[in-house]
Amino acid sequence: MVFYYKARPEVGDYTIFMGLDKHENEELIKYGFPEDIWFHVDKMSSAHVYLRLHKGQTIDDISEGLLEDCVQLVKANSIQGNKMNNIDVVYTPWYNLKKTPSMDVGQVGFHNSKMARTVKVEKRINEIVNRLNKTKVERKPDLKETPRRDAKA
Structure with missing residues (x-):
């Protein structure tokens, strides 16, 4: 099961999505798109949240409002992180995610840690999450059968 969300209308037509559990996250890690940006609460258990950018866009094209939607969603879907203030959310392009056979289900690393960015989330904003x-x-x-470029979530 994959959950799909629509970002705030004023930032454009963007889809944000996440897997139901760590097993679904494995599939999302494996079959991502080059336009996907991965979000996770840093150093805590949380959902893997993805933002699907438009073809040709990069991580540098994420607006402040769009970033806020993504980090609020990942914070709200972290049992530990949802209860705390001033947490860090890490995000990176999907193709920077590194998965090795020795890693647990749902666990990832980075090919290049310099490509990962971190943003401080002071508190949960219920208005955004709701x-x-x-x-x-x-x-x-x-996910394996979904066409890589033309799939519309």
């Missing part, structure tokens, strides 16, 4: 949750759609995509 707005995102109103757009939530659940689907069971066959």
